[in-house]
Amino acid sequence: MADLRFDPVFGSWVAIARRRRERPMEFISTQEIQQQIICPFCSGNEDETPSEVVAFGAGGEVLTEPGTSGQWAVRIVPNKYPSLAEPVQAPSGGPYASFDTDGTQEIVVPSPRHITSYSELTHDEAVVAMKACQHRNRQLAADPAVKHVMIFMNCGLDAGASLGHIHLQIMASPFTSPYVNRRAKLHQQYSAQHGVPLLRSLLDWEVDCQLRVVEETEHFFVICPYASRHAFQIWLVPRDSGPLFLDLKAEPLAELGLLLRKYVDCLETVLDKPSYNILFHQPPTSETGSAGWYVEIFPRLTRSAGYELGTDVWVNPVAPETAAKRIRSASKTQA
Numbered sequence: 001m002a003d004l005r006f007d008p009v010f011g012s013w014v015a016i017a018r019r020r021r022e023r024p025m026e027f028i029s030t031q032e033i034q035q036q037i038i039c040p041f042c043s044g045n046e047d048e049t050p051s052e053v054v055a056f057g058a059g060g061e062v063l064t065e066p067g068t069s070g071q072w073a074v075r076i077v078p079n080k081y082p083s084l085a086e087p088v089q090a091p092s093g094g095p096y097a098s099f100d101t102d103g104t105q106e107i108v109v110p111s112p113r114h115i116t117s118y119s120e121l122t123h124d125e126a127v128v129a130m131k132a133c134q135h136r137n138r139q140l141a142a143d144p145a146v147k148h149v150m151i152f153m154n155c156g157l158d159a160g161a162s163l164g165h166i167h168l169q170i171m172a173s174p175f176t177s178p179y180v181n182r183r184a185k186l187h188q189q190y191s192a193q194h195g196v197p198l199l200r201s202l203l204d205w206e207v208d209c210q211l212r213v214v215e216e217t218e219h220f221f222v223i224c225p226y227a228s229r230h231a232f233q234i235w236l237v238p239r240d241s242g243p244l245f246l247d248l249k250a251e252p253l254a255e256l257g258l259l260l261r262k263y264v265d266c267l268e269t270v271l272d273k274p275s276y277n278i279l280f281h282q283p284p285t286s287e288t289g290s291a292g293w294y295v296e297i298f299p300r301l302t303r304s305a306g307y308e309l310g311t312d313v314w315v316n317p318v319a320p321e322t323a324a325k326r327i328r329s330a331s332k333t334q335a
């Protein structure tokens with residue numbers, strides 16, 4: 001169960017997650033403690049995690065007998081320290097709403113090797129990682145109780161990671177947050193008014209401007225969005241606004257995995273290996289067709305300060321036009 005509380009002042013939800021305090025914190029522990037932390041995601045340490053939900057071989061095949069070290073390429077396991085599983089019932093009353101709920105929280109380990117960035121994945125690992133995320137996203141979204149699936153990655157201490165070995169996370173919740181609902185509504189309203197999906201209009205305009213387009217591939221546009229909230233924010237937006245992430249065919253899915261690897265590498269070249277987040281922005285599971293989804297990468301160069309926290313107006317010290325230019329150059333050097 002989760003201790004989920006609604007804040008009527010901010011219109012946001014808060015998950016009280018006391019068990020998160022028990023996580024081993026590799027980045028902020030002393031060297032002595034760090035040496036005692038066994039990486040639970042490395043090959044050979046499979047017993048350090050709960051049993052697999054599913055595991056994949058190097059060719060992307062689902063393994064019938066996962067859990068053997070040396071056999072798996074990508075492994076999905078339940079999160080040992082979930083944010084949406086709180087055994088204590090929320091005290092309620094007064095003007096605050098709260099409810100007990102639960103969600104599924106899983107870790108996708110994209111490599112048995114102890115690597116610390118998505119850019120270090122091999123070609124095949126980057127492709128199979130996307131296949132694994134899509135496989136599990138499909139299964140979770142098929143449950144009528146699941147209302148939203150969030151896939152994300154925190155890499156580095158400033159991005160919220162507790163362990164160095166890279167891992168994606170999948171959270172399937174029986175609710176949609178006000179933030180997710182608001183975004184879905186904005187898409188619906190735009191489509192209804194203009195007869196074209198919002199992201200399609202944004203892409204058409206960016207192509208006309210050519211100031212913030214980093215790359216156009218067969219299946220995706222890579223752009224630094226006009227109103228970037230973060231410095232060097234990158235969006236990977238599908239050309240075809242029809243299929244959702246969980247409906248992507250094998251070719252665009254593989255391209256997405258490789259583009260993520262490429263542009264994390266570019267950010268690391270331009271910015272000297274910053275912490276970063278990768279977010280898969282997906283609509284509620286009830287939405288279909290052109291509801292709009294995309295993947296975002298952004299480095300954690302600054303912390304949210306008083307003005308952002310007080311007004312929800314973001315302050316970005318790097319114009320997206322400048323960011324696009326620098327990322328484009330790094331991308332050409334790399335190619």
Ligand SMILES: [Zn+2]
Nearest residue numbers: 039042114165
């Ligand atoms: Zn490891």
